[in-house]
Amino acid sequence: MKNLNGRKARMLLVYPDYTDRDATRRTSGGNYSEGLASISAVLKEGGHEVFLMHLLNLHSEADFKERLATYGELDIIGFSIRTTAFPDAQLYMKWTREARPDVFIIAGSYHVTLVPDEVIAVPEVDCVCIGDGEYAELELCDKMSAGEDYTNIESLWFKAKDGSIIKNPVRPLFADLDRIPIPDFNLFDYENLESSKVGTAIVVVSRGCFYNCTYCGNGNFRKVYPNKKIYARFRSPENAILYLKTLLSMHPYIKVINFRDAIFNMFPDWFDTFIEMYREQIGLPCTGNIRFDILTEETVKKMKDAGFYTVDMGLESGDPEMRFKYLRRYQTDEMIINCSNWFHKYGISQLTYNIVGLPFEDIHRALKTIKLNARIKSDRVVPNIFYPYEGTPLYEISKEAGFIPDGDFTQRRVPLVQPQFPEEQVLFVAGYFMHFVRRYKWAYAMPRWLGKPYEKWLDLRVTGKYVPYKLLVKLHDGYSAVRNRLKDILVNYTPKLYMKLRMLKHRKKAKS
């Protein structure tokens, strides 16, 4: 039992914030994490000291230990663990234990919430935090500081001396998000964050999501709480405005707000009230994740007036059967097309998120996703390759169908192995997604006598028997590497030019 004898705790948060394990160069200032900023704000309000080790690339043992040594004396080290970062986090925890044998190691974030047994089994881990961590960690710091028994804190699991696990229940959620202090933005090297470099602030004014999409962990996060009905909550519109004003007063160079709430219009009444206040009191260009099926034209008009210049929307699959049967997203093509027309009408450009390589998908179903994007004239598309997160319904479906290969699939480019949709086809669709969306848009814009045969020819280029998928994937990989490097250079060395180009692109797209 760690006892700080009345001294306040010194805590280091370790945040592995990279997706490409081969990326050894530091390309940006990384990404903001609302969860870590919020934990820091709560702990600092309680008088404790909090530091951040923001890992922007895979660290060697020597580099990691050298950085760790710069933080001075530490009582607790907390690891924020995404699923794909878990293998690296285990290494970092091992090196941490070697360098600091007496430090208390806690792990949190969504991977821990989904599979706490797996994480607490890591030898170096003393404790895991399930669900929201601010007040559990504050209680841990307070009790450690006061020399009290902390092994009974709700939401935390501990390793007992005999090797057994003390599994405390998860604390109930509180309904009023306004009680959480404004996040500690400056925990990060905020001015050098990837978003800040292009004058953009990443903002989150809510917690949770009550949709039940089968590929997402949200349904399982919700289950861990005793009062899951209030799992999805927003700060009050007034408090959300206060959040923004505080942020802007600290970082006046911010010119664009990027709301990263799971579904920004989840509560339509809240959303209508908020965007009205945002228009009056903030008025900066903004964007956010918007859901198709709960929008009205009136709200879209208000969004335009408030400053929305672009929106992100989850389209996921263009095949209604995939959406209804496997994804639990009950949106019809008609809903999607109507909503999209409103965005075009009011000059708001749209980005869609799409998933390729879903269980039971094949290239013909994936082609429907490309075509629906073309029909709604998506301005930008993000074609993600399906990743089966453990504990999600779609993971179970994939496993039951035998699509999840034996052994470690976390580093595979296409995690599922499906005979009807081989890896090279999934990579081809993901790689050439926007290319074909553009061409199908042309086809739909042509007179029917010309558009129909052109569409047929495009169909052949995607699904034809003799398409050289592997070769095309290789060519695309080379092109992407060059393109991403150029974007890195623009963002890092000429951010103002990048910002101008970005705004110009959105305006042009919204007009077209």
Place this chain on the structure above:
Amino acid sequence: MARMIINQDKCIHCATCEVECPFKAVLISDKGIFSIDDELCRRCGICASVCPMDAITKEE
């Protein structure tokens, strides 16, 4: 006999009722409209208790 009714103006299609219903009584039409099958429904009220929008009520 009591019936569970979904208020379509409040429903946001989150499917929490569908996930939680122990009798698989929540139906979703191909237009994405949620309703409750009176034959399968046992009026346990779980759907109403979990609905985050309070869109489901029991009508006598």
